[in-house]
Amino acid sequence: MEKKEDIKLTIQKLKFKLSEEKNTIDTIDTLIHQRIDRDVDLWEYNDSELDKEIWNRFFLLKEYSDCLSKEKIVSQRKKIGWIIVLIKKIFRKITTPYSQLLLDRQKRFNQELTIFLLASILRLQMIHKRLAELETTTYESIKNQKEFQDELTSLKKSVLIQLKKTY
Amino acid sequence: MSYQNKFLKAAEKSPARLYKLLNSFYRKGKELSDDFLRLLFLKMIQKNPSDKVNLFLPKMVDLISEKKGLQPAYNILSGIEVQLNFRKPTIGIYDHAFHLIGGAQKYGCTIAHALQNDFDMTLIANKNIGVEGLQKWYNLDLSRCQIKIIKIPFFENRELNKSLIEPGIVDLKKDNPFHIISIESGNYDIFINNCMLEMVYPLANLSLFICHFPEREKSRFFYVNKYSEIICNSQYTAAWIKRRWDIIPQKIAYPPVDMEALVLPEKKENMILSVSRFDLGGNKQQIEIIKAYENIVKKYPKRMKEWKLMLVGGSFAENPYLEKIKKLLSEKVELNIVLKVNVSAEELKLIFQKAKIFWHFVGLNQSDPARFEHFGMTVAESMQSGCVPIVFNGGGQREIIENNISGFFFSSQKELFDKTLELIKNPGLLNQISQNAFQRGKQFRKEIFITEIKTHFNTLLIKNLGSC
Numbered sequence: 001m002e003k004k005e006d007i008k009l010t011i012q013k014l015k016f017k018l019s020e021e022k023n024t025i026d027t028i029d030t031l032i033h034q035r036i037d038r039d040v041d042l043w044e045y046n047d048s049e050l051d052k053e054i055w056n057r058f059f060l061l062k063e064y065s066d067c068l069s070k071e072k073i074v075s076q077r078k079k080i081g082w083i084i085v086l087i088k089k090i091f092r093k094i095t096t097p098y099s100q101l102l103l104d105r106q107k108r109f110n111q112e113l114t115i116f117l118l119a120s121i122l123r124l125q126m127i128h129k130r131l132a133e134l135e136t137t138t139y140e141s142i143k144n145q146k147e148f149q150d151e152l153t154s155l156k157k158s159v160l161i162q163l164k165k166t167y
Numbered sequence: 168m169s170y171q172n173k174f175l176k177a178a179e180k181s182p183a184r185l186y187k188l189l190n191s192f193y194r195k196g197k198e199l200s201d202d203f204l205r206l207l208f209l210k211m212i213q214k215n216p217s218d219k220v221n222l223f224l225p226k227m228v229d230l231i232s233e234k235k236g237l238q239p240a241y242n243i244l245s246g247i248e249v250q251l252n253f254r255k256p257t258i259g260i261y262d263h264a265f266h267l268i269g270g271a272q273k274y275g276c277t278i279a280h281a282l283q284n285d286f287d288m289t290l291i292a293n294k295n296i297g298v299e300g301l302q303k304w305y306n307l308d309l310s311r312c313q314i315k316i317i318k319i320p321f322f323e324n325r326e327l328n329k330s331l332i333e334p335g336i337v338d339l340k341k342d343n344p345f346h347i348i349s350i351e352s353g354n355y356d357i358f359i360n361n362c363m364l365e366m367v368y369p370l371a372n373l374s375l376f377i378c379h380f381p382e383r384e385k386s387r388f389f390y391v392n393k394y395s396e397i398i399c400n401s402q403y404t405a406a407w408i409k410r411r412w413d414i415i416p417q418k419i420a421y422p423p424v425d426m427e428a429l430v431l432p433e434k435k436e437n438m439i440l441s442v443s444r445f446d447l448g449g450n451k452q453q454i455e456i457i458k459a460y461e462n463i464v465k466k467y468p469k470r471m472k473e474w475k476l477m478l479v480g481g482s483f484a485e486n487p488y489l490e491k492i493k494k495l496l497s498e499k500v501e502l503n504i505v506l507k508v509n510v511s512a513e514e515l516k517l518i519f520q521k522a523k524i525f526w527h528f529v530g531l532n533q534s535d536p537a538r539f540e541h542f543g544m545t546v547a548e549s550m551q552s553g554c555v556p557i558v559f560n561g562g563g564q565r566e567i568i569e570n571n572i573s574g575f576f577f578s579s580q581k582e583l584f585d586k587t588l589e590l591i592k593n594p595g596l597l598n599q600i601s602q603n604a605f606q607r608g609k610q611f612r613k614e615i616f617i618t619e620i621k622t623h624f625n626t627l628l629i630k631n632l633g634s635c
Contacts, residue, residue: 003217008253010221011244014228018241019354025237028349028368033236036368037343038387046384049339139534150581 054121061117065110067103171203178210182223185211189227193234201239201372204231205246212247238353242372249356249632256628257287259315259355259371261348262362263332265292265301268481270422270544271379273305274400275361277423278377281617282624283311290314291351293322293332306425306512317351319344334364335383343388356632357624365391373631380404380541381411395631401542401563418623421566423616424608426548431605432520437474439587440522440554442515442545443529445482445489445508450538452528453478453492459526461502463584470591475503476526479518482508519552523597524590526583527558540564550574550608553601557586573600573607 022031029035045053073088075081170192177185185207192199199207208227212220231240249256262275279288290301290312298309321344322332337344345366352358353370360367363378366388376394381404389412391397397416399405405416439460443451456478464471482489489508496504510518527546530539539562540546546556546567558564560576568574577583590597 004251004253006217007212007220007224007251008248010224011248011253014225015241015244015248018228018232018237018244021232022237022241022350022353026346026350028346028370031236031238031350031353031370033234036390041387143532146579150579154581 058114058117058121062114065114066107067110068100068107174199174203174207175210178207179214182211182215182219182227186223186226186230189230193230201235201242204239205243205250208243209247209250212251238370241353242370245356246372246632249628255285255287256356256632257289257354258282258357258359259289259291259352260359260361261291261352261364261367263293263334263364264362265290266294266296266330268304270542271362271377272301274377274379274422275359276301276305276307276309277613277616278359278361278620279312280307280309281620283309285621285625286357288312289355291348292316293319294330315351317347319347334366337366337388339387345388349390357628360394365389369394373627378404378408378416380537381408382537385412396627401566403539403563403566404541407536420616420619420623421547421611422542422544423613424544424547424551424611425613426516426519427551427608427612428516428520428553428605431553431602434521435523435553435601436521437591438522439474439476439524439526440479440518440549441477441526441528442479442519442549443527445480445486445492447486447488449488450529451480452531453480453488454495455528455531456526457492457495457499457502457504459528459580459583460504461499462580463587464502466584467588470588474591475505477505477507477518477522479507479510479515516552519549519554522549522552522554523601524587525549525554525556525558526587527556527564530559530561530564533561543567546574547608547611550604551611552608553605555590555597555600555604557583557590567607567611569603569607573603575600 025031029037042050042053070092073085073092075084075088077084174185174188177188189199208224211223228240228244231243248254258279260275260279262272265272265275275290279290282288288311290298290309292314293316295316296314298312298314301307302309319332321337334345343349343366345364346368349368349370352360352367352374355371357373357375358369358371359375359377360369361377363376363380363382365376365381365383365386368390369376374394374396376391376397378391378397378399391412391414396418397408397414398418398420399408399416400420400422402419405419408414408416441453441456443453445451445453456476460476478492492506496502496506507514507518525546527540527543527549529543533539542563543558546558546564549556550567550573556568556574557577558568558574560570560578565576568576570576575586577586590600
């Protein structure tokens with residue numbers, strides 16, 4: 001009996017200590033030394049989330065597609081900053097004809113690809129819309145067909161009754 | 168000798184040896200299950216003098232905390248307390264909608280009512296609610312239950328719909344706002360998630376997920392597979408859990424229905440009854456019921472002359488769907504239709520006892536499985552008062568009614584008319600089916616649910632924590 005009480009007290013103390021420590025932790029991963037949430041996977045997005053993601057990514061692609069667009073030349077240095085900016089500008093002036101030669105084809109490719117992507121997305125949306133319309137029409141026609149069948153069966157029954165009565 | 172036997176022998180003979188073994192085992196990067204660790208600790212406590220146990224138990228708890236985490240160490244100690252009968256096991260039942268009246272919440276409260284004598288029961292809610300309120304709503308004794316309110320900052324900080332906790336709006340790409348509940352779940356021996364919220368990760372020794380319908384698809388915060396057991400309310404729901412989540416529930420427990428009349432009411436009126444909440448989206452199809460009734464009256468005026476339709480249901484203030492119904496009825500005053508909103512439980516019981524026929528359209532012309540009855544408590548309620556149910560052939564209702572014996576199914580308006588007229592024309596048949604429905608309705612009584620839950624939880628506890 002005494003042993004039981006003794007152990008009970010020890011367990012209570014240990015639990016209290018653990019509980020105090022637990023209260024300082026606010027992530028499950030730390031509490032159980034396991035990672036429970038996975039990274040977000042595109043496969044897990046639903047229709048509307050995917051739509052949003054498609055357009056977000058598309059506008060980013062479009063923004064980055066012009067690889068020849070010139071970034072503003074700046075320097076973080078306070079005193080000699082203007083010299084660095086000047087040197088950078090001269091360097092850019094000298095190299096632009098060569099880089100343009102190389103990147104012009106890439107720029108055109110990027111632009112074509114963005115247009116192609118946009119066309120594909122729009123086409124996909126049209127297909128989706130048509131599919132939804134088709135689903136509604138099919139559902140309606142199945143409903144009508146069922147009602148028609150019911151009517152036909154009842155008509156058949158009444159004709160049979162009439163025939164029996166007549167003959 | 169297997170490593171398990173080695174551990175067990177050490178636990179019985181020497182706590183120092185057990186500690187040494189555990190230390191070297193973990194150093195090699197190996198793992199032991201929580202259940203086996205609990206067994207080792209238990210053996211050590213039972214077979215060794217208390218001074219030795221008191222010396223090594225804290226060391227071992229520190230070791231487990233360091234290697235497996237604080238929660239597993241806490242759970243092992245909690246499990247030992249229960250197994251050695253140091254205290255009653257604790258249960259935490261969580262429902263994010265405990266502050267609203269609903270069938271699922273009644274289910275959870277009935278479980279609490281059934282188990283409150285054998286367990287330390289806590290109801291975990293997110294919004295302010297008291298035991299008295301729940302007792303009144305569901306006519307249950309919950310006097311030995313405690314309530315713990317845990318506010319979820321994500322929902323508290325919202326401008327709109329502050330009273331609603333809508334899991335559907337959680338951004339799955341950000342943090343899980345329900346982790347606060349997951350952490351709370353670790354404070355109980357048994358944690359019951361009563362609101363089918365798949366985003367709560369269970370940390371208790373034993374965890375049960377009660378599912379009334381798998382509303383959402385699997386997502387980044389899907390933890391249903393982490394629960395010890397899944398209980399659902401019907402075979403219909405079970406089939407959708409399998410289909411949507413690829414999980415087979417361990418138990419089906421039909422919801423408790425307590426509309427039962429002591430004896431089959433003899434004096435009934437020529438009344439067709441419909442009892443359903445006036446849903447904003449019109450999911451319960453009261454307008455379709457009115458139209459069907461209008462059609463049947465127009466088609467068979469003589470037969471329907473002495474009959475009336477009564478629509479009963481709950482609604483909150485400013486319900487556009489209810490307004491639409493009222494407007495429709497004001498245009499069709501020649502039809503004998505009575506509308507009753509928010510009636511008391513006693514009045515509802517009386518109405519059920521008066522009605523001869525019960526119509527229920529939920530699921531008709533629907534393709535979304537969530538829009539079917541997942542069980543159909545109101546159908547079972549009608550049967551307990553001897554109404555003859557004529558209900559849409561789909562969803563959980565198929566499990567309640569035996570077609571042509573204790574009620575009827577319909578799939579089209581024509582079938583509905585045929586069955587209704589058959590009953591009206593033939594009082595003998597109506598009486599017979601009414602008696603059968605009354606008998607069948609008894610199978611869904613609250614008492615049966617309570618007995619089933621008590622037995623199940625005791626078995627579960629013996630099986631998992633070796634205590635009762």
